[in-house]
Amino acid sequence: MAADDPLPPDRPVPETETSEGGGLRVRDLRVSYGPVQALNGVSLEVPQGSVVAVLGSNGAGKSTLLRAISGTLRFHRGSVPSGSVEYAGARLSGLDAPAVVARGITQVPEGRRVFGRMTVAENLRAGTLGVRGRKAAAAAREHVLELFPVLAERAGQRAGLLSGGEQQMLAIGRALMARPRVLLLDEPTLGLAPLMSARIADTVRRINSEGTTVLLVEQNAAMALSLASHAYVLEVGEVVMSGPADELAASDEVRRRYLGEVDEEPGAEGSAPAERPVLTRWSA
């Protein structure tokens, strides 16, 4: 993180954390909702300072993965029969959501869940619960309003009256009020117009350039792969592919299944045989 970063992490580092352990690590994670097994042995790594994307179609288990990391699984009656989640070498598994936020990991849930009857300012204030010190909260607020000036303009307005894009900005802004080291983003561009999606993508880039690690779940695979350094593809609760984002973006299967590209007719005149990159298992 740059020395002049406006939002340096200032929370005390637990003794169990070391810089060597860096980043988020999920190992062989299984998650069930009663009889439904949603994740079946998922492992992934999100190095500190990176953007990592998780792709996959509906029901693949992407939101479940984020819930298991953020400690919110219990709100959905989910359980973790086995596997672990660690951040900076310290175990997160078993912690509740406020304890995970206190470790520096905050989730922006799918569907822009802002408090619709509360004002924009009140929503942002809700994001500082658990942040110690008025100065820290004021610095976080200043940073969020600089990222999203429209939230300053609409500070007194009810959040429910904002446009979809503005609500997404508010949801991200509220999460940033907790001054996270790791931001978990669940489908931030879902239902947004292309221009607004591009703005959200720019914001993710900026947040990351300021030192925040990002784990991004997206159905917009093209956008996610343009932002991420590495990506994982989930299918029915399992990682079926992983690798550097540019290699995944070039792979036939990802192009066909997630980027909506159609293969050329084999042997069509003038077409060269497509090269199939080898995707290596990635380990940070």
Ligand SMILES: Nc1ncnc2c1ncn2[C@@H]1O[C@H](COP(=O)(O)OP(=O)(O)OP(=O)(O)O)[C@@H](O)[C@H]1O
């Ligand atoms: N609260 C729940 N109770 C029971 N089953 C659930 C619950 N939440 C998710 N599931 C199931 O777990 C599996 C994974 O769902 P999940 O929402 O994690 O997938 P996803 O990849 O995020 O999909 P989407 O993009 O549609 O949200 C699916 O089979 C889903 O039906």
